[in-house]
Every structure is written in C-alpha cells, then in structure tokens.
Amino acid sequence: MKSFLLAALLPAFAWALDLRCHQFYIDVSVNATNHAYGVTGIDDDINAVSFALDLSRWSVLSQTGPAPPALPVAGTYRIHVQLCFNTNGVKKDTLQLLTHGLFADKQYWDIQEDPDKYSYVHAALNSGYSVLSHDRLGTGLSDKPDAYNVVQAPLQVEILRTITAMARDGTLQPCANQSSSWDGSLLPSKFARFKCIVHVGHSFGSFLTSGLIGTYPRVSSAAILTGFLPNKELGVYPLAGYGLDYAPQNNPAKYSDRSSGYTVFYHRYNATDPSGFTDALLQYGDSLKQPATVGEFLSTGAINLAFAPAFKGPLEFVVGEYDTLICDGDCKGTYSPEVLTAVYPNASSIDVLVQPGAGHALNFHQNATAGYEVSLKWLASHGL
Ligand SMILES: *[C@@H]1O[C@H](CO)[C@@H](O)[C@H](O)[C@H]1NC(C)=O
Ligand SMILES: *[C@@H]1O[C@H](CO)[C@@H](O)[C@H](O)[C@H]1NC(C)=O
Ligand SMILES: *[C@@H]1O[C@H](CO)[C@@H](O)[C@H](O)[C@H]1NC(C)=O
Ligand SMILES: *[C@@H]1O[C@H](CO)[C@@H](O)[C@H](O)[C@H]1NC(C)=O
Ligand SMILES: *[C@@H]1O[C@H](CO)[C@@H](O)[C@H](O)[C@H]1NC(C)=O
Numbered sequence: 001m002k003s004f005l006l007a008a009l010l011p012a013f014a015w016a017l018d019l020r021c022h023q024f025y026i027d028v029s030v031n032a033t034n035h036a037y038g039v040t041g042i043d044d045d046i047n048a049v050s051f052a053l054d055l056s057r058w059s060v061l062s063q064t065g066p067a068p069p070a071l072p073v074a075g076t077y078r079i080h081v082q083l084c085f086n087t088n089g090v091k092k093d094t095l096q097l098l099t100h101g102l103f104a105d106k107q108y109w110d111i112q113e114d115p116d117k118y119s120y121v122h123a124a125l126n127s128g129y130s131v132l133s134h135d136r137l138g139t140g141l142s143d144k145p146d147a148y149n150v151v152q153a154p155l156q157v158e159i160l161r162t163i164t165a166m167a168r169d170g171t172l173q174p175c176a177n178q179s180s181s182w183d184g185s186l187l188p189s190k191f192a193r194f195k196c197i198v199h200v201g202h203s204f205g206s207f208l209t210s211g212l213i214g215t216y217p218r219v220s221s222a223a224i225l226t227g228f229l230p231n232k233e234l235g236v237y238p239l240a241g242y243g244l245d246y247a248p249q250n251n252p253a254k255y256s257d258r259s260s261g262y263t264v265f266y267h268r269y270n271a272t273d274p275s276g277f278t279d280a281l282l283q284y285g286d287s288l289k290q291p292a293t294v295g296e297f298l299s300t301g302a303i304n305l306a307f308a309p310a311f312k313g314p315l316e317f318v319v320g321e322y323d324t325l326i327c328d329g330d331c332k333g334t335y336s337p338e339v340l341t342a343v344y345p346n347a348s349s350i351d352v353l354v355q356p357g358a359g360h361a362l363n364f365h366q367n368a369t370a371g372y373e374v375s376l377k378w379l380a381s382h383g384l
Pocket of ligand 4 (some may be wrong): 309310345346
C-alpha cells in the first residue's frame with residue numbers, strides 16, 4: 001500500500017525534486033502596444049468554433065481594411081519561473097531561456113514522464129547550461145488576465161524582453177516568501193548575472209522569440225526556434241482545423257480560473273507511427289494542456305514574426321517532418337535557404353533540422369532526445 005502510494009505521488013513531486021531547479025514567482029513590469037480587435041463573447045464551445053471559422057475565412061487574410069486601433073497596456077504581472085543550474089555546469093554562465101507554445105506551460109520543457117528520455121531541461125543541464133523556463137502570461141501558475149485585450153503577442157514579447165533583461169542584470173530574484181521550493185537564499189552571486197543568453201522557443205513561443213530578435217536584435221546570443229519555420233505552407237492550415245473548445249466548458253474543474261476568451265485543444269497527429277507519442281505521453285501531454293487566448297490568435301501578425309534584419313547571431317530551426325500547424329502536414333520541400341536568408345539577412349548562420357517522423361509537439365516524441373543532441377551540439381559549434 002505504502003509503495004503504491006509513493007509510486008502514485010512520485011510523478012507529481014518529481015518536478016519539484018530536482019535539486020538543480022528552483023521555482024519561484026517574479027514580478028514583471030512592462031508596457032506594450034496591443035490592439036483593440038473588437039472581438040468579445042467567446043464563452044462557450046459554439047462561439048469558440050465560430051471564432052476559429054471566422055478567422056480561417058480566406059478573405060480575412062486578403063482584407064486590406066483599416067488596422068485595428070492601438071491599445072497601450074501597462075502593468076506588473078506575476079510570472080512563475082523555473083531556474084535550473086548546476087554548480088559544476090561547464091556552461092553555467094550561459095542561460096537558455098525557454099518559451100513554450102500555445103496549449104502548454106513550462107512543463108513542456110521538463111517532461112517528468114521518463115525525464116532522461118523527454119526532458120529538454122535535463123538534456124541542457126547535463127550539457128552544463130543554466131536553464132530558465134517560465135509560464136507565459138495566461139498559463140500555468142502565472143497571472144491570467146483578460147483574454148482579449150491584455151494577453152496578446154506584443155505584451156508577451158515585452159515580458160520576454162524584460163525577463164531577459166532581469167537575467168542579464170542579476171535581478172532575477174524570487175519575490176520574498178513565495179516559493180514552495182525556494183529555500184529563501186538568494187542566487188549565488190556567480191549565477192546572478194548570465195553572460196550569454198540563448199533563446200529557445202516552441203511554436204507560439206518561437207513566434208515570440210522571432211518577434212523579440214526582430215525588435216530587439218541585440219538581446220540574444222543565439223536562437224533555437226522549434227515548431228516554427230518560415231516556409232510556403234506557413235499559415236495555410238486553418239485555425240478552424242484545430243477543433244477549439246472553450247476552456248471552462250472543456251474541463252470545468254481544471255479551467256475554472258479562466259474567463260471568457262480562453263480556448264483549448266490537443267491531439268496527436270498519428271497514433272501508429274513508431275516515432276510518434278506513446279499512449280503514456282499522449283495522456284501526460286493532455287494533463288499539461290493549457291488554454292490559449294483569443295487575443296493571442298488575433299495578434300500574431302502584430303509582432304515581427306518573420307523579419308529580423310538586424311539579428312546577427314546564429315539561428316537554428318527545428319521542425320517535425322509532419323508538422324501540420326507549420327507546414328500543413330509535411331515540411332519536406334516547403335522551405336528554402338533563400339527565403340530564410342531574406343528574413344534573417346544578418347544572422348551569422350541559419351540551420352534547419354527536420355526531425356524525422358515527428359509532428360508539431362516535438363518534445364513528446366520518442367526520438368526527442370536525439371533532436372536535443374543535435375541542437376546542443378549546434379550551440380557548442382557556435383561557441384556557446
Ligand atoms: C511604462 O510607462 C509609464 C508611462 O510612460 C512609465 O511611467 C513606466 O515607467 C513604464 N514602465 C516600464 C516598465 O517601462
Ligand atoms: C519571508 O522572507 C523573509 C526574508 O527572507 C524572512 O525573514 C521571513 O521570515 C519570511 N517570512 C515567512 C512567513 O516565511
Ligand atoms: C501513421 O503512421 C504509420 C506508420 O508510419 C503510417 O503507415 C500511416 O500511413 C500514418 N497515418 C497517417 C494518417 O499519416
Ligand atoms: C544587414 O547587413 C547588411 C550588410 O551586411 C547591412 O548593410 C544592413 O544594414 C544590415 N541590416 C541591419 C538592419 O542591420
Ligand atoms: C532521431 O533523430 C535524429 C536527429 O534528428 C535522426 O538523425 C534519426 O534519424 C532519428 N531516428 C529516427 C528513428 O527517426
């Protein structure tokens with residue numbers, strides 16, 4: 001009975017047990033220019049589907065009507081972070097700053113179902129790096145403000161920029177008395193300032209990272225953009241195909257803290273492909289599933305999504321061979337070095353890894369670690 005209980009509890013606690021990791025809240029003060037899209041009332045499944053259908057209409061994309069009015073937002077948001085470092089880490093002064101995608105939170109990077117096989121945080125720590133992941137605004141343990149006007153891509157880019165600045169300045173300290181796993185001590189001073197910051201994104205987190213280096217090209221030493229690739233099929237697969245639910249209707253108990261405009265979906269692309277998700281990972285991924293906001297869908301085009309002319313660092317794109325959301329189901333033959341160079345003309349190098357047999361949510365796939373190794377070697381080959 002005892003060992004059964006322990007076995008049942010361990011997965012839940014394992015996340016907090018890695019002695020190299022500390023979880024805490026930080027207060028992030030930002031100003032941003034969002035937009036007033038005039039959309040409201042997405043507060044049941046029918047309206048979530050209608051919203052996705054409306055946004056997927058071909059003529060919406062070709063419309064040249066007036067731009068939506070700018071909407072300045074300012075505030076201090078409470079963001080939950082996990083900072084991991086290894087006192088013996090050979091690259092502990094280099095911080096990998098991870099930004100997750102839609103429908104997930106920071107646990108996407110630190111999968112606790114067989115972590116040696118799936119956790120990117122473990123792979124990066126074992127290569128000696130320090131690693132910071134955060135629950136993006138609107139997800140996980142972070143604040144969950146208004147889904148229409150506040151939780152939009154421009155504000156998310158400013159939050160990412162501010163967290164980056166805090167990591168560089170040595171002000172990335174926990175707010176007092178907030179952390180269950182923080183022992184109260186401040187970071188050892190040698191970890192307080194990170195010399196090099198490498199940004200790693202997934203999906204919408206890569207959109208934000210690309211937006212960050214597009215607007216603030218000097219804040220990042222290198223970027224690894226996973227689940228994203230400028231290519232001729234980008235944007236072809238319609239939002240209507242996702243099957244969005246209204247979050248509190250999808251799971252009233254789990255998403256009772258979400259208000260109007262928070263939507264959710266999750267699936268695996270192929271149940272039988274041996275390089276795909278196992279059933280255990282499908283369930284695990286479903287348990288991590290987090291809502292995304294109407295404002296995020298509407299505002300993706302309002303950031304420098306694929307235009308970073310002044311960024312001078314190296315860039316790696318990692319995309320699943322059968323990514324539906326980014327390549328309409330097959331990335332082979334959809335991208336060209338010329339297009340990537342046009343988008344990032346001053347990047348010191350641009351490399352693309354197409355992960356064989358994988359779909360969009362790369363980290364849930366059985367061969368994920370082999371992909372991590374390629375990226376970590378790629379970083380080392382660029383002196384980071
Ligand atoms: C945001 O803008 C206000 C008004 O201009 C300013 O007082 C404040 O310092 C700004 N905050 C940040 C974090 O930039
Ligand atoms: C809160 O943190 C301060 C400073 O670390 C400490 O002195 C105090 O005892 C803490 N209070 C509680 C209730 O934990
Ligand atoms: C799923 O993967 C299997 C094994 O690779 C393949 O035979 C099958 O055609 C795939 N199904 C779809 C719908 O892509
Ligand atoms: C990109 O590089 C070219 C040539 O090296 C230079 O002329 C141009 O100003 C750079 N663009 C930016 C925005 O820095
Ligand atoms: C696993 O990923 C690595 C790195 O991308 C790749 O070289 C290898 O072929 C993949 N293995 C399978 C079975 O897909």
